[in-house]
Amino acid sequence: MYQKIKYLILGAGPSGLTLAHTLLDLGIAREELLVLEANEEPGGLCRSTVVDGSPLDIGGGHFLDIRKREVLDFLFRFMPPEEWNSHDRVAKIILRDQEIDHPLEANLWQLTKEDQVKYLESIAQTGSVRGEKMPKSFIQWVRWKLGERIADDYMLPYNQKIWSMDLNLLGTYWLYKLPDVSFHEILKSCLEGKAFGALPAHGTFLYPKKYGYGEVWKRMGKALGDRLFTNTKVTKIDLPNKIINDTYQAEHIITSIPWTLWLKIASSLPETICESIKKLVHISIDVDYQKENLSTPAHWIYEPREEISYHRILVRSNFCPGSQGYWTECNGARSPQAQGFRHHNEYAYPVNTLDKPKAIATILDWGQGNNIYGLGRWGKWEHMNSDIAVAEAIAIAKQIVLATR
C-alpha cells in the first residue's frame, strides 16, 4: 500500500524547507507532511561546501538581503544574528580594464571627464529621457533606458555572456530587478562625485561569519528530522492518483522542482500543460574556484569582456573571514574545461523569455485546480532571490492551510 501524505513537498531548497517549517508552525501534524530531496544535503542552489579550507557557495555567490524583517526573523531561528556579518556591498564592473562601482549609470563620475561627457551625451538622447514609450524587448529596452554607450560597453555584452542566447527573446517585465537611476540622478552623481539612485537588492547584506550561506538551510533541514528525505529523487509522478515514486500518495503536491522535469516523470499531463512547459527555458551555471588572491575591495565583480569566459567573480576573501581565493560564475554553455574545483548547476536561472508569463500562468492555474502548487524559483519560474523564496513560501503555506484545513 502507499504511504498517505497530506502535504508532499518536492525539493528541499529554501522554498521547500520554509514551506515545511511554516506548515508545522501553523499546527499541521508532523506526519501530515514530507519533503523529498534529490541531493544528499538540503539547501538547493544555496548549498555550500568547503574548498581549499574555507566555505564556497556551490550555486554561485549568495548573500542575504536584509530588507524583509519576517524573513530575517525566520532565518535567525536557525542561525541567530550573532552568527552573521553585515557588509556594505562593494560591487564593481570591469570597464576598459578599470573597476567602476555598480551600477554603472550611478557611477559614471569615476570615469575621466572626457568619458563622462560621452556617456552623458548618449544617455541624454535615450528614449526614456525623451519620454518615448517603453519598448517590449530587452535589447531595445537597454538602449531606451541607458543609451548606446552603456548598452554596447556593458549591458549587452554582459547579458549576452550570462544568458548565452538570443537576447531578442527576453522580455522586459523582470527589469524591476535592475537598478533604477534617473537621468537627474545620473547628472547629480557626475556633478557631486558620488552615487545617487535606488539599488534593487543587497545594498547591505549578511553573510555567515564562520560558514558558507548553505549553513542556515542545512540546519533548517536538520530541524525537520524524519520529515525530510534526502537522497530521494522524484523520478515518477502518477498524476491521476498523485502517487510519487510508487511509494507516497499525496493529497496536495507542492513542487519546487523544475516543471521541465515533470515532462519526463509525470504521467497523463494534459497536452496544453506539456506545451506550456516546453516554453520554459533555463540556463546552467558553472562555479569554478581559483586559489589566487585578488587585490580589490569588491565583494563581487561583473565581467562583460567577451574574451573572458565567466561573467562574475566572487571575491571570497572579502566576505568570508580567514579565506583566500575567489570563485567565478560562467554560463555552462560557454565555460571552458574545468581547471580545478567546479560545481555544475544545471538549473541555475529560469529565463525571462517573452513567452514565459503566459506559459507559467497556464501551468499554475491548472495545478491549483488539481491541488498541485508551484513554489519558488522553479515552481514559479522566476529568478527570485532566497529572501523572496522564503517570504513567498511563508505566504503560500498560509494560503494552502487556509484552503485545505
Ligand SMILES: Cc1cc2nc3c(=O)[nH]c(=O)nc-3n(C[C@H](O)[C@H](O)[C@H](O)COP(=O)(O)OP(=O)(O)OC[C@H]3O[C@@H](n4cnc5c(N)ncnc54)[C@H](O)[C@@H]3O)c2cc1C
Ligand atoms: C548564480 C546565482 C546567484 C544567486 N545569488 C543570490 C543571492 O545573492 N542572494 C539570494 O538570496 N539568492 C541568490 N540566488 C537565488 C537563490 O539561489 C534562490 O532564490 C533559491 O535557491 C531558491 O530556492 P528554491 O528552493 O526555490 O530553489 P532551489 O534552491 O533550486 O531548490 C530546488 C530543490 O529541488 C531539488 N530537486 C530538483 N529536482 C528534484 C527531483 N527530481 N527530486 C527531488 N528533488 C529535486 C533540488 O535538488 C533543490 O534542492 C542566486 C542564484 C544563482 C543561480
